[in-house]
Amino acid sequence: MPVTDVTTDPEALTFTLTAEFAASVERLWQAFTEPRQLERFWGPPGYPATFTEFDLTAGGRARYHMTGPKGEEFHGVWEFLEIDDPRSFSALDSFADQDGAVVADLPTSRMVFAFDETPTGSRLVNTTYFETAEALEKVVAMGMVEGSTMAINQLDRVLAGLREYAAGKGTQTEILDDTHVRITRLVEGPIELVWRAHQEPELLKKWMLGPDGWRLAVAEVDPAVGGRYRYEWEPVGGADGQAFGFDGETLLSEAPHRAVTTEHMTGTDFPSTLNDLNLEEEDGATLITLLIEYPDKETRDMVLATGMTDGMEASYARLERTLVSA
Structure with a gap:
């Protein structure tokens, strides 16, 4: 499985996921920044993602929802902060309602995706920063560790191609x-x-x-x-x-x-x-x-x-x- 480490740090208020891939940094960047490819793995099994908006520019926004097995939908929005093609991008990640409005009583976090070369391909380090320990605890209790791990572990088939x-x-x-x-x-x-x-x-x-x-x-x-x-x-x-x-x-x-x-x-x-x-x-x-x-x-x-x-x-x-x- 691609995911090699998942760590939560209550003192630093961070959640960090590391994964290794037998693909180039450019190919990994493509998978994370083209919405049709991103939605093939972003939702964990049983909750596939659909991106309805994706403007990869500083100040731009992405909007998506995950559809559960009984048709239930869970909405989110990203506000892109910094773009360094093909090395990294960061965004504010918020829960949203069906109209794309941020849900104020659920945590907003800042997530950073960093892509680095390795001798066998590339490495993803995804670090998410929270404002409070309570916010970190809340998303962990909601299944962030398990959901993120299962989602990123689906990326291999996107990078390799189905055949x-x-x-x-x-x-x-x-x-x-x-x-x-x-x-x-x-x-x-x-x-x-x-x-x-x-x-x-x-x-x-x-x-x-x-x-x-x-x-x-x-x-x-x-x-x-x-x-x-x-x-x-x-x-x-x-x-x-x-x-x-x-x-x-x-x-x-x-x-x-x-x-x-x-x-x-x-x-x-x-x-x-x-x-x-x-x-x-x-x-x-x-x-x-x-x-x-x-x-x-x-x-x-x-x-x-x-x-x-x-x-x-x-x-x-x-x-x-x-x-x-x-």
């Missing part, structure tokens, strides 16, 4: 914390077709089969927000096992990039998971990222122990073949 980052690696499963798992798979095909393959029953039945010897017998999908879905798998050809299924509700739908659903094992009292599907296209290939939120660590470990990753890889391999013939 170098994920091509040929198959389905990868990362444990982010006790309740969150991130699954990624690059597939050859345009984002619009990959989106349809996750939404349309006739396409789902061609690829979402799990291990060999199973078929998706039921695929009922209402992809609209508030709509429900139901899947049911059954063994075929004498394969062992009993039919099972999942059902849930669509909480967020932003075609063709993001869909958030609940997932419950049909006919059981098991708690639901929250499944956050994100699609990102580059050079004709689409990176599928599925962030799963489990109710607790025990449930997470139980599901991972079922061989979920292998089953998903078999399905994603079929998805690529389906995209070729679609």
Whole structure:
């Protein structure tokens, strides 16, 4: 992971994050100063950022919001102070309302991004300065350490490009914390077709089969927000096992990039998971990222122990073949 150190200093009133990258200073600067690239990593998993304003000049302003898995929005504004292309920039960072007005009763801080060359690439040192110890404590309690770390750890795939980052690696499963798992798979095909393959029953039945010897017998999908879905798998050809299924509700739908659903094992009292599907296209290939939120660590470990990753890889391999013939 790129992040090598995160430190809070109550005496100096600072929060400092350091990260190392196998990319040039100029490439790192580009990622932080071009809004379409910045929003690909600035929000932590489950809270992607959208920049609606970005004027990288002294006295200029950036405005953004992060969208949570249930559609909730968290707004912020930056007021740029100093720009030293490609070495550093600083800005006042404030919480904002939906109209971009600064929220006075939440802390405003001064953040400095410094980019330096290293023998293997570049280093980011991001230092945030607070006016009081109470302000520092408040943002730490709000999850600044965890959120910033997870956000910056997503930057590798932006710097490398999706093919170098994920091509040929198959389905990868990362444990982010006790309740969150991130699954990624690059597939050859345009984002619009990959989106349809996750939404349309006739396409789902061609690829979402799990291990060999199973078929998706039921695929009922209402992809609209508030709509429900139901899947049911059954063994075929004498394969062992009993039919099972999942059902849930669509909480967020932003075609063709993001869909958030609940997932419950049909006919059981098991708690639901929250499944956050994100699609990102580059050079004709689409990176599928599925962030799963489990109710607790025990449930997470139980599901991972079922061989979920292998089953998903078999399905994603079929998805690529389906995209070729679609």
